[in-house]
Amino acid sequence: MLDKELIAASTVPLVLSVLTEGETYGYALIQRVRELSGGKIEWTEGMLYPVLHWMEKEDLIESEWREAETGRKRKYYRLRKEGKKALQEEKQQWLTVHETLEKLWKQPQPRLT
Amino acid sequence: METTPAPFDLNLAIQQWRDDLAKSPAIRTESLEELEMHLRDSVARLQARELSAEEAFLIAAKRMGSTARLGAEFDKVNSQSAWLDRVFWAVIIMQAWSFFERLCAECTILVQNAVQNAMLPPGAFRAPSQNGWLNAGIYLANTVIPLTLAVFLAWYLLKSPQSRGRLFLETFSRRPLSLAIIFFCASVTVQYLFLISIIFGNQGIVHIPVRAYFQALPSQLLYAGMIFVLAKKRLLRKA
Numbered sequence: 001m002l003d004k005e006l007i008a009a010s011t012v013p014l015v016l017s018v019l020t021e022g023e024t025y026g027y028a029l030i031q032r033v034r035e036l037s038g039g040k041i042e043w044t045e046g047m048l049y050p051v052l053h054w055m056e057k058e059d060l061i062e063s064e065w066r067e068a069e070t071g072r073k074r075k076y077y078r079l080r081k082e083g084k085k086a087l088q089e090e091k092q093q094w095l096t097v098h099e100t101l102e103k104l105w106k107q108p109q110p111r112l113t
Numbered sequence: 114m115e116t117t118p119a120p121f122d123l124n125l126a127i128q129q130w131r132d133d134l135a136k137s138p139a140i141r142t143e144s145l146e147e148l149e150m151h152l153r154d155s156v157a158r159l160q161a162r163e164l165s166a167e168e169a170f171l172i173a174a175k176r177m178g179s180t181a182r183l184g185a186e187f188d189k190v191n192s193q194s195a196w197l198d199r200v201f202w203a204v205i206i207m208q209a210w211s212f213f214e215r216l217c218a219e220c221t222i223l224v225q226n227a228v229q230n231a232m233l234p235p236g237a238f239r240a241p242s243q244n245g246w247l248n249a250g251i252y253l254a255n256t257v258i259p260l261t262l263a264v265f266l267a268w269y270l271l272k273s274p275q276s277r278g279r280l281f282l283e284t285f286s287r288r289p290l291s292l293a294i295i296f297f298c299a300s301v302t303v304q305y306l307f308l309i310s311i312i313f314g315n316q317g318i319v320h321i322p323v324r325a326y327f328q329a330l331p332s333q334l335l336y337a338g339m340i341f342v343l344a345k346k347r348l349l350r351k352a
Binding site: 026027046054 | 189
């Protein structure tokens, strides 16, 4: 179970990254993230939607209602140009943190003999 | 005597869950549609794994998160730029009214002239109508009729919460800046189209001083300025 704040911080970059694979809808997005993380990232499903709503307001993504197999309508999301740019920025930030932590963790532990 | 419990009705349960969510004012119809669709997908998935409808529903609903939390999260997102949106809506309504009024005024002049020219014998001097009642009557007709049609159309589009009209309007309502700009452009276009048609098509029937068309310029510049100032933040973010 990941730290709540880490989950919150990683939601937007995860959504943006999954959308680079192509347009999708909320439920499929959650499944994809669960699948990729081997079940370790389990979002409270309803909570994705306020985030998607916010991202759409910020013009990072755009949506379209389409008819599903069941006959009901489903909202599909896709990445916008601004979203791609934002993803690049997020990527830089995450890689910076990751590389710094990696360097620290790779250092051999001092021996006390 | 023990009565058998009523069989589980999935659609009823989902409807009750949705009605519960709908109590949160922060969650709009469009979001309710989306959340319901998600719940249904989730239930279908679970039923495919041999769970009963009731079990699937209970698990899926639990996974969605509590109504209170969902409402709070949506509320957070919505309230962030609520004040800016409200000002945009005020500008839109002013613009829409100005556009509507302009349209009515122009139609009134056209109809008024057509009516009185029909009444005059050929060759008679044609002057702007002095008949106050006629003018008032025509103006009313040109205002009341389109307004009634608009109200009827709005009622028809919005009466059903599932209607496409409502979904379309809610999508549009997310972009008050675009609406404000559209109405502003429409207002200016109508105004100057009539000016051009008078200049090129005028057969001396009506004398409207050209300066009358520029009287609206200060208020138009004010509107444009207001839209720009309010939108600056949003436009800059897109840059």
